[in-house]
Structure formats: C-alpha cells, structure tokens
Amino acid sequence: MLPWEHFILGLFPMIQLWNVYDPIFAMVFVAANVLIDVDHYLLVLYISKFKIWDLKRSYNFFLLKQDELYHIDAIFIFHTIEFLIIIFLIYWFTKYIYVLAVLFGLIYHILWDYLEVIYFKIKHKKYKFKQISIVWFLLKKYYFKKRQSTTK
Numbered sequence: 001m002l003p004w005e006h007f008i009l010g011l012f013p014m015i016q017l018w019n020v021y022d023p024i025f026a027m028v029f030v031a032a033n034v035l036i037d038v039d040h041y042l043l044v045l046y047i048s049k050f051k052i053w054d055l056k057r058s059y060n061f062f063l064l065k066q067d068e069l070y071h072i073d074a075i076f077i078f079h080t081i082e083f084l085i086i087i088f089l090i091y092w093f094t095k096y097i098y099v100l101a102v103l104f105g106l107i108y109h110i111l112w113d114y115l116e117v118i119y120f121k122i123k124h125k126k127y128k129f130k131q132i133s134i135v136w137f138l139l140k141k142y143y144f145k146k147r148q149s150t151t152k
C-alpha cells in the first residue's frame, strides 16, 4: 500500500481522535501511520549500496523492484513485532502519551498492510507478507541455512 493511501486511511481515525481526544495525539497518530514506511527508503538505500538517496528515485526503484524486495532477504524494520515492542517499552517506562499515539499509528498501518496482502493473495495468489519478526528473519537467514548446508 502506498504512503498516500495510508494517509487517506489514517484520516478517518485522525478526525475522531482530533475531535474526541486530542489534536496533537491525532497528528502524531497519522504521522506515525505514514512515516513507518521510511523503512522502505532505508531498504532501498541498503540494497542500492547507498547509491540511491533521492526520494523520488528511491520510490520508483521500489515500485520497480517490489516483487524482488519482498523476497526473504528483505526486511522492513519498522514493520516488525520487535520494533512495536520497543515503542511499547518506551511508552511503558516514560508513560508519555504521544508514544502511545505512535504505537497506535504503527499498528493501524500494519493492519492495513496485512489486509492488503490478504486481499491480493485471494485475488492473485502472488503477494507475500512482510517479515513480521527481525529475530525470526535472522534465524531463518543464518541459523537454519547453515544447518541445512551442514546436513547436506
């Protein structure tokens, strides 16, 4: 799902939060909901060996390579359970209410990402879920692969 689509989807809860709760909370929520996708930019930076810094080029590169990037070797670090846990712990220890707004924004975004994948899986059977866990990703990448190659 593209950042502007997330922005549009984020507007509905934002308006609610704005009216019912707190405008700043609402704005932080929607900002987190969109800015989480910065990890796509980081991934393009990494994959291009730090050659593509330009935001627009990076965006086009991503759209072009999307299918490959969803391969197992790609991880979107802000879309992982570990990142959510870190944000949650920051909230837990600081009790700073806007950190909770960030957490809600991230979860709201990830939910839509998953709904999109489920929808496309049913329709085209080719979409892949993002890696949900950094630890699991690294285990698969290093530990299990090594074991496989030593048992061969």
Ligand SMILES: [Zn+2]
Pocket: 001, 036, 037, 079, 109, 113
């Ligand atoms: Zn996303």
